[in-house]
Amino acid sequence: MARTRFGPRRRPGIRPKPKKAGESSGESAKEIANRLKSSATVGNNAAPYRRQSLDIHGWLCAKCGMDFNENNLHLLTVHHRDGNHRNNPPDGSNWENLCVHCHDDEHSRDMLGRYLSDER
Numbered sequence: 362m363a364r365t366r367f368g369p370r371r372r373p374g375i376r377p378k379p380k381k382a383g384e385s386s387g388e389s390a391k392e393i394a395n396r397l398k399s400s401a402t403v404g405n406n407a408a409p410y411r412r413q414s415l416d417i418h419g420w421l422c423a424k425c426g427m428d429f430n431e432n433n434l435h436l437l438t439v440h441h442r443d444g445n446h447r448n449n450p451p452d453g454s455n456w457e458n459l460c461v462h463c464h465d466d467e468h469s470r471d472m473l474g475r476y477l478s479d480e481r
């Protein structure tokens with residue numbers, strides 16, 4: 362009668378698990394696509410700290426306060442407060458998110474100061 366519904370075809374727990382690799386390949390393609398998309402947003406060849414700094418300080422210029430989005434994020438750059446690009450503390454204390462204009466401004470001033478101090 363109704364017993365046929367619960368035939369031997371349906372036996373939960375007995376089915377052996379398929380290989381994980383085959384199972385995840387479908388998902389990982391999606392994941393990879395997502396990762397590519399998000400890394401393209403921030404810039405694939407950008408310095409690894411850029412993303413961190415954007416995460417910590419937000420998508421805005423620390424100087425002029427300009428807001429950024431996916432469309433113009435490439436104009437937002439990470440400035441090193443002490444000028445040492447190898448000083449990248451994970452807490453972001455040496456980073457400042459600056460738009461290209463403010464960053465330019467910051468560095469021209471910086472260089473000028475350095476030139477002047479080299480003069481003496």
Ligand SMILES: [Zn+2]
Pocket residue numbers: 422423424425426427459460461462463464
């Ligand atoms: Zn700015």
Ligand SMILES: [Zn+2]
Pocket residue numbers: 439440441464467468
């Ligand atoms: Zn800088």
